[in-house]
Amino acid sequence: MTAGHDDRHCAAPSPSALMEAEVLTNTEVAAGLWRLRLGMPQWSRSEPSPGQFVMVRVSDDGDPLLGRPFGIAGFWLHGPTAEMEIIFRVVGKGTGFMTRWSSGSPVRLLGPLGNGFPLPPLGSRCILVAGGVGLPPLLALARSLESGGRGGDVLLLYGEANRDRMLDLDTLPDLGVRFATCTEDGSCGREGLVTDLLAAAEIGEDSLVYACGPAPMMRAVHERVSGRCLDSFYSLESRMACGFGVCAGCAVEVREGDEWTYVRVCSEGPVFSGDLLTERSFRQA
């Protein structure tokens, strides 16, 4: 039996751009929906703004190979250390693996990445429209507005398929904004889609709309609010290979004058102003 494996033969030092984190807690907060709290002993970057995301390396063993993007749902800096919250839905291999993490598991990630939500001008009212697991970045935005003393201007709308899949917003004591929920089957909150909640909300020229969720939902929001509010912002999704702008894999179609072009969701986005977007921007990734 020979000792030592080929792939470990070079005991090279290991420069890495990834940040080392440790799982604080990892809990299933609704059916298939997990809340992951990460502790970072050394936070060396600037504080993430709401809407930014991180690329999480699910495994160091090449399976799955690529990192997985997740919005930052919450972030707290305590001196040099930091705490980050991620809320993820189990949809495949990577998120399946992530459910096995428990307190103390090491996690490596790259970020914060991308451009977050532009903050609203004073005096404007914010409507945050979250479809399903589009909620996390909007939670970060709500928390940020609230801690900036603007909580009163915020209305968070949150829709899910049913009660089981829904994160109970009442369990988030630091949220402090008004919210309304709905489910497709009426098992919790109003029955219907989150766009129905939006239809019932007052949108005016002083309103800013922030949306994140499945592509069809965001398309519907875009259709409804375009031209009827001050501005609207959408956090888009796309398949990503790198997450930091070098592969051009995350392209999405946007307006460029009378023409169109591709931009990178990870670098030019993930948040885009509604003015840039067309129906084709909301194609399912």
Place this chain on the structure above:
Amino acid sequence: MTAGHDDRHCAAPSPSALMEAEVLTNTEVAAGLWRLRLGMPQWSRSEPSPGQFVMVRVSDDGDPLLGRPFGIAGFWLHGPTAEMEIIFRVVGKGTGFMTRWSSGSPVRLLGPLGNGFPLPPLGSRCILVAGGVGLPPLLALARSLESGGRGGDVLLLYGEANRDRMLDLDTLPDLGVRFATCTEDGSCGREGLVTDLLAAAEIGEDSLVYACGPAPMMRAVHERVSGRCLDSFYSLESRMACGFGVCAGCAVEVREGDEWTYVRVCSEGPVFSGDLLTERSFRQA
């Protein structure tokens, strides 16, 4: 966010030939050497004989892809349930993964596979020569001879590089055979190679020699005892893809009359009589 992953889209029933097991304990018993005890709720096959092995699926996720062969170090049947002991040294990716298993982890394996050690004729004396992690199948043999009332005929020789890497045989209360140990650096037992212990042992026409260990060690044993004992048996190693005879990947060269041929370690072996083997049979896999 779409639910359901391509690879899970067919919710097919899952016939499998693998046996389901559960980790009872998994302990590092010496530096880089682990003792894994598996419980099997349903043992449906015949009792393994010493020298047989199992193919352990390290992961169900395709990384590492192939199963890993391990000798069965101990086996205890309790009605329909069974307990199996595996002793493994960490050498690479698969064995590295296996150190993460803990009580309750599910494990799947195929086996028992291959042909074990022929039992000695009554009245013969058995010398078991174990080099490093060649020990496990010889432990199974020693236990089997002992429980068959033949423990007195057995002398187990066990060599390792140093004390740290060595399994302390005194911790195995059910072993019940005479043994002698040596280390290359003299840190435990005699200083030297296990072949030095063998040279010091009495080998006669009533002796049967059983060997398992690194190829150079087995080659040295073969050279020393051929023609000087009743018979000698060697448990060979080879890279394996399937472990059950269908891939021809584990070929090893053996005598065939005046000629030579390739046989499969997993099916014709892993145990071969010394008469069949030549120097070339002991090439490093």
Place this chain on the structure above:
Amino acid sequence: MTGKNRKAVPDLTVDLGRGLVLKNPVMTASGTFGYGEEASAYLDLSELGAVVVKGISEEPRRGNPPPRVVETPAGMLNSIGLQNVGVKAFLAEKLPFLLDRGATVVVNVLGSTVEEYLRVTERLSTAPVIGGIEVNISCPNVKEGGVQFGMCPDMAAGLVASLRSATDLHLMVKLSPNSGDIPGMARAVEEAGADSVSLINTITGMDIDIRTRRPALGGVFGGLSGPAIRPVALRMVYEAFGAVRIPVVGIGGIADPEHAVKFIIAGSLAVQVGTAFFLDPLTPLRVIKGIEEYLSREGMLSLADARGSLVVGDPG
């Protein structure tokens, strides 16, 4: 399976032509199933679409020196070489067992010259109980200085034409991914009389042990198989499907029913399971059941409904 309350059970039967009819589309791949003896300890051979046996040559061959296998990321390399018992022993010792177990048998045939292929095929044609012949054209042709038959459409077509005139058995020609031109190869062997094409064989690769600076395999080069090659195999199957009218049999990294379904959507009428058989001897049966489930769920009554159903074009 025929209870009143059950949905219509999809028809899994596959007719590959010239007498090769499979009860379902899942075969075992050559070289990964031996001659069925060991496998029969785990599964009922008659439940398989067909058993494709290890490549058979005229005389027995020992194959390559060890090490013969090495793991790679999501795959493995093998350099088994052409180890086999030879056609005589196959007919006398191996075939009866397979037939006794009710297996549909496809014999993978190899040779170093057109003449060797011909002689093996003729011997096999005396055993009409054989379901068909899979022609392994990835073998080096000694007369052409070791160029593989499968690398050159003309050589492949010449070989197939010779075999066509020598046998009435189904001729499935197994294409090599190492050729740069799958559509061209597929068309060449179709015109020469092949009844079907199967693909892909392994992709040639190598690995190196950096401690010894030696090749990891005794044969230096090896064939890459397993999940790693699946995207390449799927592309080549799709290309072949677009190039010929004869049935296409998909091979390469199939480990789950979903993978088989992808190959069917890309144009395969049947598939073969190779490396994944090593991981669990019941993989082929799991794949069969999963294909049936998929067809039921999609409301399809037969494989033909799914085959080649890939939708290409702007989703709007």
Place this chain on the structure above:
Amino acid sequence: MTGKNRKAVPDLTVDLGRGLVLKNPVMTASGTFGYGEEASAYLDLSELGAVVVKGISEEPRRGNPPPRVVETPAGMLNSIGLQNVGVKAFLAEKLPFLLDRGATVVVNVLGSTVEEYLRVTERLSTAPVIGGIEVNISCPNVKEGGVQFGMCPDMAAGLVASLRSATDLHLMVKLSPNSGDIPGMARAVEEAGADSVSLINTITGMDIDIRTRRPALGGVFGGLSGPAIRPVALRMVYEAFGAVRIPVVGIGGIADPEHAVKFIIAGSLAVQVGTAFFLDPLTPLRVIKGIEEYLSREGMLSLADARGSLVVGDPG
């Protein structure tokens, strides 16, 4: 690094010929590093052997419709297409940044006709600060009905000969693994005047979504990269090394120093890191350090000692 008690530090410098000298053998692969702007947030570009930028065409191109990437076992498929800013914007907006950061720049060039390649190359040759040109011959040639330059030795040689007469810059020709004949391709471009060959580009593959029965990629086909292709890349590098005298640059699934060392033992004088850069932007620096460590430990004073040192033959 130069302390008294330390072993001699191996010389990592690599001279690829015609002015392309690298301070170490590790480059970034085209299309996986953008134009260096984003990467420079993580690493010092001057520490790299060279930066190979995304393929540049005459006019800007938008590239393929999304989805453009999909993960596969131990690899990924991409169908970015030929998205790039065009040679004019590259020279005006991208190159100055790279030079400012001290990068050695190799420009990957692509075109739809020989003339387009020529015009881009001529434009670039007016910027003598460029380290060299990597000719991406995996592009479809519109005049030849979409056949890739890289699939046919004659077409590739014709292209390279034209470029050779138009530039004094180092010409590295990037070979496609989809060609069935790597030695032939390598020899053809060497004779036509290439200064080095780099390989491999991605292997064409595809994936299918079985729910929608659509290709997983907007471009239908994609290029397979990452660890999955490493054994194939290693074999092709070894073949190319045996076929030509010009330097060979190894690419394909290099994620760790050990992998780079394998390519060097197989005959590479330098390597490129592609997909693994996505996983960690410091991968190239980790590979550089690990190569140095390996050489030290093996008592080698330069890369030349390790290069092509594969021992083939019976170990006895």
